[in-house]
Amino acid sequence: MASADKPINTDVPEKDVFALHFLQSLSNLRRQNTFNSPEKTNDRVKKIKKAAYVSMARAAGGTNRLWSRALLRRAAKENNKIVRFPRRKKRVTCLRRRSNRRDPVEEEEAERLRNLVPGGGGMGTSKLMEETAHYIKCLSMQVKVMQCLVDGLAPK
Amino acid sequence: MDLTGEFEARSYGGGATREATRLESLHLGDEFRQLALPPENAGGFTALLELPPTQAVNLLRFTDSPSSSSQAAAVTGIAPPPPHSYGTLTFPSNSVLMDRAARFSTEHHQNGNVSGTSSVPSNSSVKTEPAETDSSQAVNNRSGKRKDSDKKAKSWTKKNKSSEENENLPYVHVRARRGQATDSHSLAERARREKINARMKLLQELVPGCDKIQGTALVLDEIINHVQSLQRQVEMLSIRLASVNPRIDFNLDTILASENGSLMDGSFNGTAMQVVWPHQVTETEQSYHHRQLQQPQQWPFDGLNQRAWGKEEDQDHGQ
Numbered sequence: 001m002a003s004a005d006k007p008i009n010t011d012v013p014e015k016d017v018f019a020l021h022f023l024q025s026l027s028n029l030r031r032q033n034t035f036n037s038p039e040k041t042n043d044r045v046k047k048i049k050k051a052a053y054v055s056m057a058r059a060a061g062g063t064n065r066l067w068s069r070a071l072l073r074r075a076a077k078e079n080n081k082i083v084r085f086p087r088r089k090k091r092v093t094c095l096r097r098r099s100n101r102r103d104p105v106e107e108e109e110a111e112r113l114r115n116l117v118p119g120g121g122g123m124g125t126s127k128l129m130e131e132t133a134h135y136i137k138c139l140s141m142q143v144k145v146m147q148c149l150v151d152g153l154a155p156k
Numbered sequence: 157m158d159l160t161g162e163f164e165a166r167s168y169g170g171g172a173t174r175e176a177t178r179l180e181s182l183h184l185g186d187e188f189r190q191l192a193l194p195p196e197n198a199g200g201f202t203a204l205l206e207l208p209p210t211q212a213v214n215l216l217r218f219t220d221s222p223s224s225s226s227q228a229a230a231v232t233g234i235a236p237p238p239p240h241s242y243g244t245l246t247f248p249s250n251s252v253l254m255d256r257a258a259r260f261s262t263e264h265h266q267n268g269n270v271s272g273t274s275s276v277p278s279n280s281s282v283k284t285e286p287a288e289t290d291s292s293q294a295v296n297n298r299s300g301k302r303k304d305s306d307k308k309a310k311s312w313t314k315k316n317k318s319s320e321e322n323e324n325l326p327y328v329h330v331r332a333r334r335g336q337a338t339d340s341h342s343l344a345e346r347a348r349r350e351k352i353n354a355r356m357k358l359l360q361e362l363v364p365g366c367d368k369i370q371g372t373a374l375v376l377d378e379i380i381n382h383v384q385s386l387q388r389q390v391e392m393l394s395i396r397l398a399s400v401n402p403r404i405d406f407n408l409d410t411i412l413a414s415e416n417g418s419l420m421d422g423s424f425n426g427t428a429m430q431v432v433w434p435h436q437v438t439e440t441e442q443s444y445h446h447r448q449l450q451q452p453q454q455w456p457f458d459g460l461n462q463r464a465w466g467k468e469e470d471q472d473h474g475q
Contacts (some may be wrong), residue, residue, distance in 0.1 A: 008358060026397075038283035044398040052394055066472075109376035116383050126348065132379065136362055139386040146393040153400045 008130055011136045018134035019145045027149055050075060052142060061140035067131045070119025 030049055054075050057068035078094060082102030106125075117135050120128055360366040360375055363382045369375050 004159055008355065010174050045395050048398050049394040052390055080328060088465070106376055107371050109373060109380065112380050113361070113376070113383070116380060116387070126351045126355055129352065131356070132383070133362055136359075136383060136386065138381075139390065141384060143389045143393065146390065146397065150393055150396050150400065153397075 001119070008133075010130070010134045010137060012141055015141055017143060018056060018059045018141050019148070021121040022145055022149075023054060025051040025055040034089065052146065056138055056142040060141075061134070065131065065134060066123060066127070067117055067119045067135050074118065076144075111152075 027102040028049070029047055053071055055073040057075075063069050088104070110125050110128060113132060114123070117128065117132050119131070123131060356372060356375060359379050363379050366375050366378050369378060
């Protein structure tokens with residue numbers, strides 16, 4: 001039974017929301033004692049990268065988007081923190097796993113997309129594309145914020 | 157004589173007028189008219205039905221017994237409608253069949269050929285009928301919970317039009333288009349494919365340089381490349397930030413000031429976000445004066461130190 005297609009909503013918040021979250025996470029990182037002078041920069045890089053993704057997920061959708069939820073859950077698991085999300089009205093991620101949704105020829109590409117987008121494993125193809133659109137928008141916004149920051153911190 | 161007058165007088169609606177003109181153009185012979193004319197007691201009945209008598213007679217014959225429909229064909233020279241599975245026949249739909257049958261019967265006017273030709277139009281009309289009944293039945297089965305008999309007739313007469321209705325209901329009533337399969341599986345499949353195509357179009361607009369490409373596989377390739385490039389950019393920028401980072405210790409205020417400056421120079425929307433500087437930062441005021449802050453900005457930095465990872469940040473979206 002085909003469901004009525006409401007207009008697909010892929011709005012992302014403004015740049016300042018992303019900037020706010022990212023800067024907050026950065027200053028959080030800064031306050032940790034081990035952060036300021038570790039010998040290896042790789043740890044710092046990894047932490048900053050993780051902070052970037054988590055702040056992006058929180059700024060962009062919180063728990064309203066599948067990919068942000070998956071991202072936050074993944075990050076929290078690495079921190080060994082248990083994250084609890086409020087139950088949504090329809091828990092469709094497990095119900096929709098039917099084989100007839102994965103027939104068409106584009107399935108290999110969809111598989112690659114699933115590996116890229118967080119949380120892609122549990123989505124049908126149409127939902128996957130919706131989430132990808134939102135993810136792309138949020139990623140580009142985050143990249144802009146980080147670029148601004150790097151430019152602002154450029155050697156004066 | 158007065159029969160044609162009767163036809164014209166009883167021109168109710170489009171179907172009846174069509175019927176009237178069609179039969180008039182047949183140049184009916186007298187004996188034909190005699191046959192077509194119903195018995196007297198049926199005159200009152202047809203007046204009740206507000207139909208041309210032939211149609212009413214056919215309806216009578218048809219509803220009484222489908223087996224006698226062939227006899228009625230031989231008598232009246234007009235092929236009866238093949239048995240529908242619907243109980244309620246709407247009269248306009250009946251007249252469409254009448255038109256077709258009448259069209260065939262104009263070619264062979266004589267009574268001797270009537271029985272021969274009556275089988276032909278009935279066959280052809282019967283052949284086209286099951287296709288339409290199947291489609292409308294399939295449409296009925298698919299959205300049977302919400303359909304009434306009104307829609308059955310509409311779906312049958314609108315078979316040649318292709319339109320997809322998107323009512324504000326959980327169900328979409330999709331009309332079967334010409335030349336397409338109409339079982340429920342392919343309908344659902346088609347609806348799903350259209351959903352996917354709509355989303356693909358959305359993605360195409362998002363990714364630069366994707367409108368020119370034809371074919372879904374290449375577009376998907378482009379999209380995947382774009383996502384990968386964005387993720388690589390994030391990694392590069394975080395590396396650069398990490399190398400720059402030791403300077404943040406004593407220059408948080410300049411970072412924030414420069415951040416505000418660059419954000420405002422860029423495509424910043426200019427919504428007045430209020431930034432509350434933490435009180436230890438407000439000591440260094442020279443960073444303020446270096447920039448032109450058109451709008452004072454406040455950021456809720458109050459709970460900054462106590463932010464936990466798993467906490468949901470929903471209050472910021474309202475701004």
